[in-house]
Amino acid sequence: MTDLVEQDVAAVTPSPSPSSSPAKSRLRSEAFARRLRARHAAERRFRLAGAAAVALAALILVLLLGSIVAKGASAFLETRIRLEVTLDPAEVADRNYTALLRRALYAQFPQVTDRAGRRVLNDLLSSGAPYELEAMVARDPALVGTTRTVWVRADDQIDQLVKGGYRRDLPESERGLSDAKVAATDALLASGALAQGFNTTLFTAGDSREPEQAGIGGAIVGSLLTLLVTMALSVPVGISAAVYLEEFAPKNRWTDLIEVNINNLAAVPSIIFGLLGLAVFLGFFGMPRSAPLVGGLVMALMTLPVIIIASRVALKAVPPSIREAALGIGASPLQTVLHHVLPLAMPGILTGTIIGMARALGETAPLLMIGMVAFIVDIPHGLTDSATVLPVQIYMWADSPERAFTERTSAAILILLGVLILLNGAAVILRKIFERRW
Amino acid sequence: MTTRTHVFAATALTLALAPGLAAAPASAQSRDQIRAVGSSTVFPFTTAVAEAFGKTGKFKTPVVESTGTGGGLKLFCAGVGPAHPDIAxxxxxxxxxEIDQCAANGVTTMTELKIGYDGIALASSKKAAPVSLSTVVLWKALAKEVPVNGAxxxxxxRLWSDxxxxxxxxxxxVLGPPPTSGTRDTFNELAMLEGCRKVAEVAKAVPDEKAHERACMTIREDGAYVEAGENDNLIVQKLTANPNAFGVFGYSYLDQNRDTLQAARMDGVELTAETVAAGKYELARPLYIYVKNAHAGVIPGIREFVGEYTSERALGDDGYLVDKGLIPEPKALRExxxxxxxxxxxLQF
Structure with a gap:
């Protein structure tokens, strides 16, 4: 990294290489030596300042990523409890899966018989555990009447305790978790009935108020649907507009006006597009609130100027000789653009498009106005289903008081960062593959 | 060169067209999912009920937005039909x-449900002598600027006796929550703003409504109010060490720590679930949900959702809403x- 800086510094300050100068003997005066020293010192200071700036930026990046990774890594594991559940047909018919699970759990603690003790045991299980069991039985009805070993989700407090989120050395009153729960957890750990595994829930489930049942599945699908709409609209419209403005439009006051407006639109704060979406798409067209369709439309309006500007720059970079050659051998202007200019400009256009999409992926402000910042549990199946998106999910989890949401927030940030890196990486690769040099 | 060109054209076309087919426009639609909007204070309770309701499997999980009470009621009152929310x-x-606005837009009947209360306790260690405070005293003790001789x-x-x-x-x-906390918002609105409104000189000195509110809710920064973070356990520890200090808590937290803490009386009223429910204790406010009657039977599950909200497993003394900090009404009123x-x-007005 420092090498890069030094090259950059050398490039912008074309001072002569000092010590190896052959003219050294002629320039021995005291004043010259002083000026030379001052100039060298100035250059050294400049390089140092540059290196320090880069080091500072790198340090902040490392700190930021480090803290997110340190906080979020544990969210990729979840704690499950092993239970020997007897699927009593009567209870199954009653859908009383909670009782089945509790009975199996009590069997592991034969010494606990009082109400208070059993309530502690009840709290070890996630409130979603009965639904897991129910889903299992629904998949395979032959299980009814048998005794099975199942691994069900533990409560988020137990999960945090196993991961070290609670300090065991603190007295009970300051720990926020009762001694009885800690003892029960330790007993389960000792007997091997408590284990950590990969947290698939985090990727498949929708939102939940219970951290151990919360996932970003719904948000990922929502982001995907929103981006699909955005892309379907902004890419063809953006590229067509850029081609027309760059290749066909006459240069007059009107096209100048349009150009100024497009440049202005690119700098409009995103919340304004949200207000526009609220007034036009929801208010005038009566589209549903919280729908990825509306989110995608708003994002498309937001990314359109970015794509037009990037595409125009890419089209401008195609040398006129290509156009002249094509026209010279008899191609029509449309053929010239479609067969020659546009393909050559494509790498730049794609880069601009992907960067625009990445921006749309990370945006929350316009979605606030159209109801996509909401608590949504069900995973959306279509463009008009209620949905939220990844950054919104991060924001909502960060706002939740449960401590298990802290690590899930960081994990969701890591996933969002991963997707963004993938997108930007794709932009770089596409540019490298299709790049042309003249 | 040409193959690449074609690959490019093809890619561009697929990118552009494929999703375009999926983006069929959806106009005025029917809806099979309940929508709730409104207060951020009620949000944690309604989302908890929504999730429990969705897990019963008969209906889709309701969508809940946190828009603030005023914004929520504005959306709620905007009209009848699937485009408008069912619950505020x-x-x-x-x-x-707001009722008038609702009526003007065709929302003529709605059901009001008081789900319970949100309350603030001003607590001190049991070792301290019990005191009685009031919102005016609290405001004078904690405001950044107070009126002296009209300015x-x-x-x-410095001292309470001053x-x-x-x-x-x-x-x-006073040890209290930082500005990011919901408890602080409630404290600002219920204690600071209410206390300040009872001091006539402030309204005279700052006539502008917005500036007045700001002057009322700005807390002093000279050490009398200590921001103690979100860790309530730490506040309890400090209160035990210093019996002269007060801590600001949500009601449910005080309720769980009655063995070490006592709540100051407000205008002579003790803090109990009963005084809160009777509306006598000042630092508590009722929380409501409003249901649009015209949507019952149109949007599936509205009655059942209200049933879940009012069930004992949600609102009962051991209910999951109480775990999340709601003060329920006494049992008879709940029924x-x-x-x-x-x-x-x-709702009749």
Whole structure:
């Protein structure tokens, strides 16, 4: 990294290489030596300042990523409890899966018989555990009447305790978790009935108020649907507009006006597009609130100027000789653009498009106005289903008081960062593959 | 070169067209999912009910947005039909002007359900002598600027007895939540703003409504109010060490720590679930949800959702909403409210 800086510094300050100068003997005066020293010192200071700036930026990046990774890594594991559940047909018919699970759990603690003790045991299980069991039985009805070993989700407090989120050395009153729960957890750990595994829930489930049942599945699908709409609209419209403005439009006051407006639109704060979406798409067209369709439309309006500007720059970079050659051998202007200019400009256009999409992926402000910042549990199946998106999910989890949401927030940030890196990486690769040099 | 060109054209076309087919426009639609909007204070309760309701498997999980009470009621009152929300969460009662707006847009009948209360406790260690405070005393003790001889000056009060000679001669020290906390918002609105409104000189010194509110809710920064972070356990520890200090808590936290903490009386009223429910204790406010009657039977599951909201497993003394910090109404009132709510008895004004 420092090498890069030094090259950059050398490039912008074309001072002569000092010590190896052959003219050294002629320039021995005291004043010259002083000026030379001052100039060298100035250059050294400049390089140092540059290196320090880069080091500072790198340090902040490392700190930021480090803290997110340190906080979020544990969210990729979840704690499950092993239970020997007897699927009593009567209870199954009653859908009383909670009782089945509790009975199996009590069997592991034969010494606990009082109400208070059993309530502690009840709290070890996630409130979603009965639904897991129910889903299992629904998949395979032959299980009814048998005794099975199942691994069900533990409560988020137990999960945090196993991961070290609670300090065991603190007295009970300051720990926020009762001694009885800690003892029960330790007993389960000792007997091997408590284990950590990969947290698939985090990727498949929708939102939940219970951290151990919360996932970003719904948000990922929502982001995907929103981006699909955005892309379907902004890419063809953006590229067509850029081609027309760059290749066909006459240069007059009107096209100048349009150009100024497009440049202005690119700098409009995103919340304004949200207000526009609220007034036009929801208010005038009566589209549903919280729908990825509306989110995608708003994002498309937001990314359109970015794509037009990037595409125009890419089209401008195609040398006129290509156009002249094509026209010279008899191609029509449309053929010239479609067969020659546009393909050559494509790498730049794609880069601009992907960067625009990445921006749309990370945006929350316009979605606030159209109801996509909401608590949504069900995973959306279509463009008009209620949905939220990844950054919104991060924001909502960060706002939740449960401590298990802290690590899930960081994990969701890591996933969002991963997707963004993938997108930007794709932009770089596409540019490298299709790049042309003249 | 040409193959690459074609690959490019093909890619571009697929990118552009494939999703375009999926983006068929959806106009005025029917809806099979309940939508709730409104107060951020009620949001944690309504989302918890929504999730439990969705897990029963008969209906889709309701969508809940946190828009603030005013914004929520505005959306709620915008009309009847699937484009408008079915339920509004409110941390205050609906106003006459909002009812009128609702009626003007065709929302003529709605059901009001008081789900419970949100309350603030001003607690001290059991070792301290019990005191009685009031919102005015609290405001004078904690505001950044208070009126002296008609003009706002930096808060001169050091001891509680400076404000009212009947109060103890101890330094003002209040440990409370930081501005990011919901408890702080509630404290600002219920204690600071209410106390300030009772001091006529402030309104005279700052006539502008917005500036007045700001002057009322700005807390002093000279050490009398200590921001103690979100860790309530730490506040308890500090209160035990310093019996003269007070801590600001949500009601449910105090309730769980009655063995070490006592709550100050407000205008002589003790903090109990009963005084809160009777509306006598000042630092508590009722929370409501409003249900649009015209949507019952159109949007599936509205009655059942209200039933879940008012069920004992949600609102009962051991219910999951109480775990999340709601102060429920006494059992008899709950029963009556449930019957009214499930039958969607319209709100009368």
């Amino acid at each position: 969460n409110a941390s205050r009662r609906i106003k006459k002007s 706002l000056v930096a808060n001169p009060y 404000i009212d000679p009947s109060l103890p001669k101890t330094a003002i020290e 009556a409210a449930r019957v009214e709510a499930v039958n969607l008895t319209p």
